[in-house]
Amino acid sequence: MVRISELCSLFSDGNKNIHKFKIKGLPILLDAAGGSVHLIDDAVWDILESIEKNRTSPAIALEELEKKYPPKVIDEVMEELVSLWEQGLLFADESFVEEFLNAEENGELTVKALCLHIAHDCNMTCGYCFASQGSFGLEREIMSEEVGERTVDFLLENSGSRKNLEIDFFGGEPLINFKVVEHITAYGKKKAEEYGKTINFTLTTNCLLLDEEVCEFVNENGMQVILSLDGRKATNDRVRLLKNGGGSYDTVVERIMKFVESRNHENYYVRGTFTRKNLDFSRDVFHLFDLGLKHVSVEPVVAPPEEYGFYGEDIPLLEEEYENLAEGLVKRMLAGQDIDFYHFNIDLDDGQCLPRKIRGCGAGFEYFAVTPTGDIYPCHQFVGEKNFLMGNVFEGIKERYMMELFRSAHIFSKSRCRECWARFLCSGGCHASAYQFNGNLFEPFETACILQKKRIECGIYFQLYKKFGHKISEIMNSRDSLGEKD
Amino acid sequence: MASRVITLIKGTAVKTDRTVGCGECQTSCQSACKTSCTVGNQKCLNS
Numbered sequence: 439m440v441r442i443s444e445l446c447s448l449f450s451d452g453n454k455n456i457h458k459f460k461i462k463g464l465p466i467l468l469d470a471a472g473g474s475v476h477l478i479d480d481a482v483w484d485i486l487e488s489i490e491k492n493r494t495s496p497a498i499a500l501e502e503l504e505k506k507y508p509p510k511v512i513d514e515v516m517e518e519l520v521s522l523w524e525q526g527l528l529f530a531d532e533s534f535v536e537e538f539l540n541a542e543e544n545g546e547l548t549v550k551a552l553c554l555h556i557a558h559d560c561n562m563t564c565g566y567c568f569a570s571q572g573s574f575g576l577e578r579e580i581m582s583e584e585v586g587e588r589t590v591d592f593l594l595e596n597s598g599s600r601k602n603l604e605i606d607f608f609g610g611e612p613l614i615n616f617k618v619v620e621h622i623t624a625y626g627k628k629k630a631e632e633y634g635k636t637i638n639f640t641l642t643t644n645c646l647l648l649d650e651e652v653c654e655f656v657n658e659n660g661m662q663v664i665l666s667l668d669g670r671k672a673t674n675d676r677v678r679l680l681k682n683g684g685g686s687y688d689t690v691v692e693r694i695m696k697f698v699e700s701r702n703h704e705n706y707y708v709r710g711t712f713t714r715k716n717l718d719f720s721r722d723v724f725h726l727f728d729l730g731l732k733h734v735s736v737e738p739v740v741a742p743p744e745e746y747g748f749y750g751e752d753i754p755l756l757e758e759e760y761e762n763l764a765e766g767l768v769k770r771m772l773a774g775q776d777i778d779f780y781h782f783n784i785d786l787d788d789g790q791c792l793p794r795k796i797r798g799c800g801a802g803f804e805y806f807a808v809t810p811t812g813d814i815y816p817c818h819q820f821v822g823e824k825n826f827l828m829g830n831v832f833e834g835i836k837e838r839y840m841m842e843l844f845r846s847a848h849i850f851s852k853s854r855c856r857e858c859w860a861r862f863l864c865s866g867g868c869h870a871s872a873y874q875f876n877g878n879l880f881e882p883f884e885t886a887c888i889l890q891k892k893r894i895e896c897g898i899y900f901q902l903y904k905k906f907g908h909k910i911s912e913i914m915n916s917r918d919s920l921g922e923k924d
Numbered sequence: 925m926a927s928r929v930i931t932l933i934k935g936t937a938v939k940t941d942r943t944v945g946c947g948e949c950q951t952s953c954q955s956a957c958k959t960s961c962t963v964g965n966q967k968c969l970n971s
């Protein structure tokens with residue numbers, strides 16, 4: 439028979455190795471390092487709770503449990519948990535990570551993806567723009583063909599053995615400099631071919647200039663397109679303003695619908711931002727799906743609370759909203775609608791490689807942003823931060839130590855992440871917000887962590903329904919009826 | 925007796941053959957998250 443002290447000893451590292459949570463009543467147990475996902479019943483929930491709380495004093499845990507459950511139930515649960523541990527489905531081992539980190543230290547650093555600031559200028563005046571209406575606090579400028587070509591060369595020359603490279607046309611609004619977008623695309627394709635590589639292009643646009651000519655161009659070139667729209671008309675038009683002060687919703691929705699039609703509803707995301715002015719953002723996401731869109735991404739604004747950002751008191755509301763969103767999207771999906779919500783996409787079956795899991799987006803060591811004059815920053819959110827200017831496309835990256843620094847900022851070098859159950863699914867959070875809010879790349883921004891963890895929980899909930907459909911509800915219903923018999 | 929724990933996903937999250945990255949998958953910020961990193965959804969191109 440399993441003794442409670444045995445189970446308590448599995449928690450010797452604290453509570454970071456397994457995580458239990460409920461979304462809309464569905465009790466889920468995640469194994470942090472292995473990625474196994476289980477549905478549990480009330481007894482398992484309570485017993486884990488008690489052990490987590492009293493892991494150093496098993497006798498107290500047992501005493502507490504015996505008040506609630508007969509010994510037979512406690513034994514059954516403990517047997518099951520230990521057996522899962524023995525099979526590697528709970529408390530999975532992660533010691534191999536250290537070996538990997540040691541081996542990697544001298545690994546080659548190569549460039550893979552660039553975010554091109556085609557124009558530090560914009561034809562809209564959105565209130566929350568982190569790019570200060572496109573200028574990033576710098577001069578209003580547009581990228582020349584010469585800088586564009588040099589940027590492509592820089593990417594190819596520094597890409598080592600990588601075959602698939604990426605360029606995102608970003609701004610400000612890149613389409614106000616469309617001629618240069620066309621030029622760089624043609625040049626990039628030709629040059630990549632010479633190198634035997636592929637450059638995948640994406641375009642992020644506010645859609646005002648997304649006319650037929652542009653549609654044709656991006657479709658012909660197979661570009662993924664990110665289309666900005668925040669949701670309901672009132673939400674969108676409060677912030678996303680035209681130069682004349684009017685709202686952009688009507689024009690933008692018309693353009694987006696025409697555009698997604700023209701590419702058979704594939705290879706795009708409609709991307710929105712929510713702020714403290716629309717804490718009920720789930721309705722904005724539902725609205726976007728109700729328009730007939732299939733691929734949607736909506737994320738929290740990056741701004742101080744006195745502007746559009748969030749106060750501490752907003753956070754529980756946002757967490758609840760994510761749950762409402764997950765529930766509503768599951769309902770739509772089970773009713774047959776195609777639902778792809780970017781931030782709930784977690785690949786539960788087939789995990790990514792370890793490098794990806796431990797350090798996320800790659801900013802500052804394989805992913806960079808390039809300004810209209812060719813200056814290189816760790817990512818688009820660092821642009822304009824003079825301390826993070828890494829070099830330029832003409833002379834290359836001078837501050838190599840900064841690449842090392844960004845590469846070293848992974849979940850095992852950040853003390854908070856090391857202890858966090860979400861570490862392998864979050865990958866350590868956004869460097870820019872860590873720096874912006876804590877002045878330190880190694881200290882993640884707490885509000886972002888809370889929301890990230892809620893998104894992960896909701897993502898797992900959504901993915902379980904996506905994979906198992908109505909079976910999940912059947913399991914829960916049969917449990918309810920078993921419970922009644924007890 | 926019905927099992928109290930139902931395993932829906934048997935973890936393969938960090939497979940031993942995945943400890944070396946090939947670096948060919950899409951960069952998360954190049955797709956739809958420009959402000960809140962979501963790497964969990966970047967498909968491995970090698971699987």
Ligand code: SF4
Nearest residue numbers: 855858864866867887
């Ligand atoms: S950034 Fe935050 S949520 Fe993500 S792993 Fe680190 S502590 Fe956890």
